Amino acid sequence: PVVTTDTASIKGSSNLVTINRMLFLPGKYNVMVYAEDANNKAVSDTASYELNVRSFNSEYLSLSDIELCSEITPAASEADPYFKNTLHVVPNPQGLYGIGLPxxxxxxxxxGLNNDSDRTHYNIIWDLTDSYGNKVKAGKADRIGSASNVVQVGEANISNIPTGKYDFSVTVSDLKGNRTATVAKNIFIYNPYVKAYQVSDSSNLDVVSSPFYTMGEAALDEEFAAARYLATPQEAETYQKLKSVDAKRRFMISFWRREDEIAGPDGFNTRRQFLERLNYVNQKYKTAFKAGWLTDRGRVYLHYGKPDDIERHPSSSNTKPYEIWYYNSLQGGVNFVFIDLTGFNDYVLIHSTLQGEVYNPDWQKYVQAEH
Structure with missing residues (x-):
């Protein structure tokens, strides 16, 4: 066991944050932490968790877990109790940010970065996603170096983000090796004085010069319905209460402006990209009874984009037709399983390994054909 000695300077209202360094071979372990009040041994507690120590092969791009921190600065010396790779790294094990820690x-x-010619070129994208799957903030950095294994530290300001639970993810793209890896961690933000996201004031928007000026109410309703996965609950509620076509046009201008701001300079979720996807799914995945965007495959394509790979399994005497879509850069690699249950080319999402989507590890039984 590793023992952490308490200090007299710790106050009753303080959190004791400490680091213990241990070496493990790759494998799965069960870690137990025991804490005891030295002045009152009746006051104690125990916590345990599973630890998966991975091996890192330089032939593949891979990332460590994200360590959430309250402070990262250059270390004064290796004697610093929070010393880590020349840095003073103070962990934030609670993952709580907001007031006092913006x-x-x-x-x-x-x-595993590709360092041909002793040079590496990669970029880093971090995303902050709310519990509804809406991207609320993002950032990007481009890096050029020489080492194949590097340390990445960064900051994301969340002082204007409303209170709630969020998913913080970091994606690294090796531009020379054409490889991508993603890691994510849950955080909680406490900003009680920041209002929940709302559509900005649209009273001074130029409707006439916008693409929505010539759109009727039915077209506006359909576009927002298809883009519903991008909207916050407050935005969806606001749109439902709009009574006039002009109000809906102003709403849509403001809505897409917010998406551009969230996406940043690269415009990950701009209206143009959305309409391209919408046109594609309406042609590719429509059925005799549904528009393409109303199908499960259409929704997933609209939300997450083109999959990196698709396994197509036609019907046989023993199985129904089904497809497995793979997204390598989402949450470290996920898949979606769609099955044509009725035989009318309407593939239903039965299972996915992406957090927040339907999860059914026994999905194979739905593939079996009925006799």
Whole structure:
């Protein structure tokens, strides 16, 4: 066991944050932490968790877990109790940010960058996603170096983000090796004085010069319905209460402006990209009874984009037709399983490994054909 000695300077209202360094071979372990009040041994507690120590192969791009921190600065010396790779890294094990801690500081290690000609070129994208799957903030950095294994630290300001639970993810793309890896961690933000997201004031928007000026109410309703996965609950509620076509046009201008602001300079969720996807799914995945965007495959394509790979399994004497879509850069690699249950080309999402989507590890039984 590793013993952490308490200090007299710790106050009753303080959190004791400490680091213990141990070496493990790759494998799965069960870690138990025991804490005891030295002045009152009756006051104690125990916590345990599973620890998966991975091996990192330099032939593949891979990332360590994200270490959420409250402070990262250059270390004064290796004697610093929070010393880590020349840095003073103070962990934030609670993952709580907001009042008093307005920046998410993070530390991670990157392994397996392609360093042909002794140079590496990669970019880093961090995303903050709310519990409804809406991207609320993002950032990007481009890096050029020489080492194949590097340390990445960064900050994300969340002082204007409303209270709630969020998913903080970091994606690293090796531009020379054409490889991508993603890691994510849950955080909680407490900003009681920040209002929940609302559509901005649209009274001074130029409707006439916008693409919505010539759109009728039915077209506006259909576009917002198809883009519902991008909207916050407050935005969806606001749109439902709008009574006039002009109000809906102003709403849509403001709505897409917010998406552009969230996406940042690269415009990940702009209206143009959305309409391209919408046109594709309406042609590719429509059925005799549904528009393409109303099908499960259409929704997933609209939300997450083109999959990296698709396994197509036609019907046979023993199985119904089904498809498995793979997204390698979402949450470290996920898949979606769609099955044509009725034989009318309407593939239903039965199972996915993406957090927040339907999860059914026994999905294979639905593939079996009925006799």
């Amino acid at each position: 920046n998410i500081s993070y530390y991670l290690e990157i392994y």
